[in-house]
Amino acid sequence: MSDMNFDRLDIRTDDCMVYEKPLDTLLDVPFHYCPGCAHSTVHKIFMEVCQEMEIQYDIVGVAPVGCSVFAYHYLNVDMQQAAHGRACAVATGIKRVMPDKLVFTYQGDGDLAAIGTAETVHAANRGENFLVIFINNGIYGMTSGQMAPTTLEGMVTTTSPHGRDIATQGYPLKISELLANLPGVAYVTRQTAYNAAGVRKTKKALQKAIEYQKKKLGFCLVEVVTNCPSNLKMTPLESNKFVEEQMLAFYPLGDIKVPGGK
Amino acid sequence: MGEIRLMKGNEALAEAMIRAGCDAYFGYPITPQSEVLEYLSIDATKRTGMVVLQAESEVAAINMIYGAAGCGRRVMTTSSSPGISLMQEGLSYIASAGLPCVVANVNRGGPGLGTIQPSQGDYFQSVKGGGHGDYHLFVLAPSSVQEMVDFVREGFDIAEKYRTPVMILSDGAVGQMMEKVELFDQMPRKTEFPDWATTGRKRGQDRTYITSLFIKPEKMEMINLNLQAKYQAMIENEVRYQSFHLDDCEYIFTGYGLGARICQKAMEMGREKGYKIGLIRPITLFPFPTTIFNEMASKVKGILDVELNAGQMVEDVRLSVEGKTKVDFYGRMGGMIPSPDEILNAFEEKFINGGAK
Numbered sequence: 001m002s003d004m005n006f007d008r009l010d011i012r013t014d015d016c017m018v019y020e021k022p023l024d025t026l027l028d029v030p031f032h033y034c035p036g037c038a039h040s041t042v043h044k045i046f047m048e049v050c051q052e053m054e055i056q057y058d059i060v061g062v063a064p065v066g067c068s069v070f071a072y073h074y075l076n077v078d079m080q081q082a083a084h085g086r087a088c089a090v091a092t093g094i095k096r097v098m099p100d101k102l103v104f105t106y107q108g109d110g111d112l113a114a115i116g117t118a119e120t121v122h123a124a125n126r127g128e129n130f131l132v133i134f135i136n137n138g139i140y141g142m143t144s145g146q147m148a149p150t151t152l153e154g155m156v157t158t159t160s161p162h163g164r165d166i167a168t169q170g171y172p173l174k175i176s177e178l179l180a181n182l183p184g185v186a187y188v189t190r191q192t193a194y195n196a197a198g199v200r201k202t203k204k205a206l207q208k209a210i211e212y213q214k215k216k217l218g219f220c221l222v223e224v225v226t227n228c229p230s231n232l233k234m235t236p237l238e239s240n241k242f243v244e245e246q247m248l249a250f251y252p253l254g255d256i257k258v259p260g261g262k
Numbered sequence: 263m264g265e266i267r268l269m270k271g272n273e274a275l276a277e278a279m280i281r282a283g284c285d286a287y288f289g290y291p292i293t294p295q296s297e298v299l300e301y302l303s304i305d306a307t308k309r310t311g312m313v314v315l316q317a318e319s320e321v322a323a324i325n326m327i328y329g330a331a332g333c334g335r336r337v338m339t340t341s342s343s344p345g346i347s348l349m350q351e352g353l354s355y356i357a358s359a360g361l362p363c364v365v366a367n368v369n370r371g372g373p374g375l376g377t378i379q380p381s382q383g384d385y386f387q388s389v390k391g392g393g394h395g396d397y398h399l400f401v402l403a404p405s406s407v408q409e410m411v412d413f414v415r416e417g418f419d420i421a422e423k424y425r426t427p428v429m430i431l432s433d434g435a436v437g438q439m440m441e442k443v444e445l446f447d448q449m450p451r452k453t454e455f456p457d458w459a460t461t462g463r464k465r466g467q468d469r470t471y472i473t474s475l476f477i478k479p480e481k482m483e484m485i486n487l488n489l490q491a492k493y494q495a496m497i498e499n500e501v502r503y504q505s506f507h508l509d510d511c512e513y514i515f516t517g518y519g520l521g522a523r524i525c526q527k528a529m530e531m532g533r534e535k536g537y538k539i540g541l542i543r544p545i546t547l548f549p550f551p552t553t554i555f556n557e558m559a560s561k562v563k564g565i566l567d568v569e570l571n572a573g574q575m576v577e578d579v580r581l582s583v584e585g586k587t588k589v590d591f592y593g594r595m596g597g598m599i600p601s602p603d604e605i606l607n608a609f610e611e612k613f614i615n616g617g618a619k
C-alpha cells in the first residue's frame with residue numbers, strides 16, 4: 001500500500017460502485033430528513049424506478065402534509081403540494097384532466113388514514129387509476145411524535161404518554177386491508193425499508209404498481225412500514241429493530257391484493 | 263346575437279360553463295344549486311369532453327379543483343353556503359398557490375344548516391377572506407340569470423389573468439328563477455397550458471411544482487406582498503358597478519345581487535312619489551367600488567344599503583364614504599326577502615320623516 005499514490009486514486013469506477021443516486025430524477029440537494037429515516041430511502045428508490053422506467057416526463061406527484069411535505073424539493077418530477085389529507089382528491093383532479101399521465105401521491109399515516117380517510121377511501125372506491133405510496137411509521141413525525149391512527153396498542157407517543165389505550169383511543173387502523181376490500185382497488189401490498197431485502201422488494205412493488213397504472217387497472221397502494229427514530233427516541237438501528245419486532249408483528253408484510261387475484 | 267333561451271339561473275350557469283370551454287367540474291349536491299351538477303351530468307362530457315365528477319364532499323371537490331387547476335385547466339365548482347364553508351381551507355391554498363378557478367356560491371340562509379331559501383349572509387366570508395391568511399377572492403355578484411351566464415366566462419378570464427380564485431356570489435333566488443338569457447357560442451377547450459402548470463416535467467428542464475408552503479418568513483412575506491400587489495391591480499383595473507340616476511339623485515339606494523334588484527323597484531316607486539333616489543349596484547364585491555361611493559357621498563343626503571343579511575356590505579359602504587354622508591341599513595335574514603314597499607317604508611322612516619338631517 002505504501003507505494004500507492006492516494007492523490008491520484010480514483011474510486012469512481014464501476015467496480016468500486018457501492019451507492020448510486022438516480023441523477024436525473026433525484027435533485028442534488030441534501031435531504032432534511034432525520035438521519036436513518038426511511039423517507040429518504042423511499043424517495044430514492046421511487047426516483048430510481050422513475051428513471052429506470054423513463055417515466056420522469058410523464059408523471060405528476062402529490063406531496064402530503066407531514067415530514068415529506070417538501071418531497072418536491074428532492075423529486076425531479078412535476079409535483080403539487082396538497083392540504084393535509086387531501087392528496088387523493090388532488091391526485092383525482094390531476095388524473096381526471098390528464099388521464100394519459102402517470103400520477104402518484106406520497107402520504108404518511110396521519111395524512112392518509114386520519115384526516116384524509118374520506119378522500120383515500122373514495123378515490124380507492126372510484127378506482128382512480130393512480131399510485132399511493134403510503135409511509136406507515138406509526139406516529140406523527142412532522143408535529144413531533146403524537147399518536148397516529150396506526151400507532152400500536154400500548155405504544156407511547158406524546159398524546160398517548162401512558163401507551164395507546166384501546167378503550168379510549170381506538171385500535172390501530174389497518175387501512176391497507178380495509179382498502180383491499182374495495183372492487184376499485186387493483187393492487188395493495190405492504191413492504192418495508194428497514195433492511196436491504198425490504199428496500200429491494202419495495203422497489204419491485206413500486207415498479208409493478210406503475211406497470212398496473214399504465215395498464216389502467218385501477219387504484220394501487222404500496223404501504224411501506226417504516227421507522228421514525230427521532231420521535232421513537234431511538235437510534236436509527238434501534239428504530240429499525242422496533243419496526244422489525246413490533247410493527248411487522250401487527251402489520252405483516254406481503255401482497256394484500258394483486259390484480260386478478262385474491 | 264347569441265342563442266336565446268328561457269333558463270333557470272343554475273342551469274344557465276352550467277350551460278355557460280360548458281360553453282366557456284371548462285375542462286373539469288367537481289361538485290357535491292346541495293340545495294339550492296344541485297341543478298348545476300345535474301345539468302352537467304346529462305351530456306356535458308359528450309359535448310366537449312369536459313370532466314364532470316360528483317365528489318364525496320365539498321372538501322374533496324375543492325381539492326380536486328386544486329389538482330386540476332394546477333395542471334393549467336379551466337376548472338369550476340359550485341355549492342351553497344354550508345358547502346362553501348367546507349371549501350375555505352382549499353380556497354386559501356388555491357389563493358396562495360396562485361391557481362385560477364371559478365367557484366359559485368348559491369347563497370342560502372344561515373348560520374348553521376339554516377334554510378334553503380335565498381340569503382346574502384355569506385358576504386363577509388366571500389369578500390373578506392373566509393379561509394385563513396391574508397387573501398381575497400375576486401367576487402362577482404350576479405343579479406340576473408343573464409349575469410349567471412356572463413360571469414362564468416368573465417370569471418374564467420379574470421381567474422387566468424390574475425392566477426386567482428374567482429367567486430360568483432349568487433343566491434337561492436337568482437339560482438332558481440327563470441329568465442330569458444342570451445348564450446355565447448361554444449368556445450374551444452384549451453390545448454396549450456401555462457409554464458407553471460404541472461403537466462409532466464419538460465425535457466431538458468427541472469420539474470415544476472405547485473405549493474403554498476414557504477417556511478422562511480422572508481419568503482412568505484414576499485409571497486404575501488405579491489398577493490397584495492395582485493389585489494391592488496384588481497382594485498385599480500377591475501372594479502365594476504351599475505348605477506341609475508346618479509346625475510340628479512339626493513339619496514342613494516345600494517345593494518348587490520338580488521338585494522339590488524329589489525332596490526331598483528323601490529327606487530322607481532320612490533321616484534314616482536317625488537323622492538330623487540339613485541342606485542349603485544356593486545358588481546365586483548372585491549374589488550369594491552369604493553370611489554363612486556366616496557364621490558357621491560358629498561353630493562347626496564344619505565345612502566340606504568339593503569341586503570338579505572344583518573348588514574355586511576354596509577360596512578364597506580361606510581368605509582367608502584368616510585363619514586361624509588349618513589349611511590343606514592335595512593335587511594331581512596334567514597331566507598326572508600324584503601319587498602320594495604318595505605324598503606321604501608324603511609327609507610321614509612330613516613331619511614324622510616325626521617331622520618335625514
Ligand SMILES: Cc1ncc(C[n+]2csc(CCOP(=O)(O)OP(=O)(O)O)c2C)c(N)n1
Pocket residue numbers: 065066067068084107108109110111112135137139140141142143148
Ligand atoms: C389541517 C391541518 N391539521 C393539522 C396539521 C398539522 N400536521 C402537520 S403534519 C401532521 C401529521 C403528519 O403525520 P403523518 O401523516 O403520519 O406523516 P409523517 O410526518 O409521520 O411523515 C399534522 C397533524 C396541518 N398541517 N393541517
Ligand code: SF4
Pocket residue numbers: 032033034036037038039067137141142227228229230231
Ligand atoms: S421526524 Fe421521523 S418521519 Fe420525520 S424525518 Fe424525522 S425520523 Fe423521519
